[in-house]
Structure formats: C-alpha cells, structure tokens
Amino acid sequence: NAGVTQTPKFRILKIGQSMTLQCTQDMNHNYMYWYRQDPGMGLKLIYYSVGAGITDKGEVPNGYNVSRSTTEDFPLRLELAAPSQTSVYFCASSYEDRGLGGYTFGSGTRLTVV
C-alpha cells in the first residue's frame, strides 16, 4: 500500500500565483486533514474532511480552499499565494474520527512563496 501520497514534494511560487497541492490515500479512510508546519510552531490544522462531499475549516483556513469529491482525494488549493504561506504542508488520514489508530501522514510538500 502507498498510504498517503502528496505531490509535489517541493514548489516555489511567486506572490499572487495559485496552485493545488495534491493528496491521495489508498486506505479507504473517511477522515482526511491538511496541516501546515512552521519551524518551532508544531502543526496547525488548515482544513479537514469527514467523508466525500464534507469539509470543514480548521485553525488556520484563510487563504486556502479544499474539496473532497472522492474518498481517496483531498486537494488543497492556494488561490493568491502570499509569503506567509511559505511552509511545509502535510496531508493525513485516519480510519475513524478520533485518530485512535493514529494518523497516517504523507511525506509533505515544501512550499516557498517569493
């Protein structure tokens, strides 16, 4: 099993550009999450989804959008990139709502906005 796959691994964007970070899981997990990780700040939840067609905001949703048309895919969209969005982005999934079996994380996308 591939687990959680994120693409791209690295990206440099200019201010004002847009892009989509892709996330796919093959474990049939209903619950999926997007986090950003900034140095010394831990992980902040951006958006999450409890199933296909259902998404909700996390702690830091401004400047991002998500969609969940299938169980497998949970893309994160940046519409107007800003330097404050320079970060490492992690997608994660879990089988049940409390992540009691643990979250499965992707390997991350390192984004730089210049």
Next chain:
Amino acid sequence: AQSVTQLDSQVPVFEEAPVELRCNYSSSVSVYLFWYVQYPNQGLQLLLKYLSGSTLVKGINGFEAEFNKSQTSFHLRKPSVHISDTAEYFCAVSDAGGGSYIPTFGRGTSLIVHP
C-alpha cells in the same frame, strides 16, 4: 480547547544515555494522548498512544511513555538512545469526551543524539 506544552524545544544527549521528553496538556477531562516522531524530510509516524488502561505505554523503537492524570503529563522516555533516534518528536492530545476529536499537537522537541 486543549493545549499541549512541550517544555523543551531541543534536547541534546549522548548515544546510549537515557532521555526524557516532556509533555503537559491543559485539560483535566478524559483525553487520548499520542507521541509522533518525524525523521528529517519525512511525515510524522505514530510512536505510541494512550487510550485507556495501564498508564505505562510502550511504543516502537524502545520508547515508552507514562500517563499521569494528576500532573496532566505524558512524558516520553527511552533508557538508551541511538544516533538513529535523532528526530523531531510531537506530543498530541484529543478529547475523549464530547469535545473536538481532532488532536492538538505540541510545538515539537528536537532530539539530537551525539556520538
């Protein structure tokens, strides 16, 4: 909302020495507790978890953690570390009751093992 405090941002230690990484959380309600490890340029992996039962939890790679309800702590320990344990360690807590089920993560502790 829960908050998680990892008291040390960086812990340097020599190989084969014992180590303790500290984690405290805010709430006195029932909680689930987790430790994750992040190796360089990788995503997070679950190291161990406390859901209920015995307060001493054993995880992968020889790590263990002890849940202390009165002190609202969940410290991670290993009796003898290896160079390969160099990584970032994150403590996380989620509400076992009716609150938000999504874990809150601490800021992380960087464990640096020197030869």
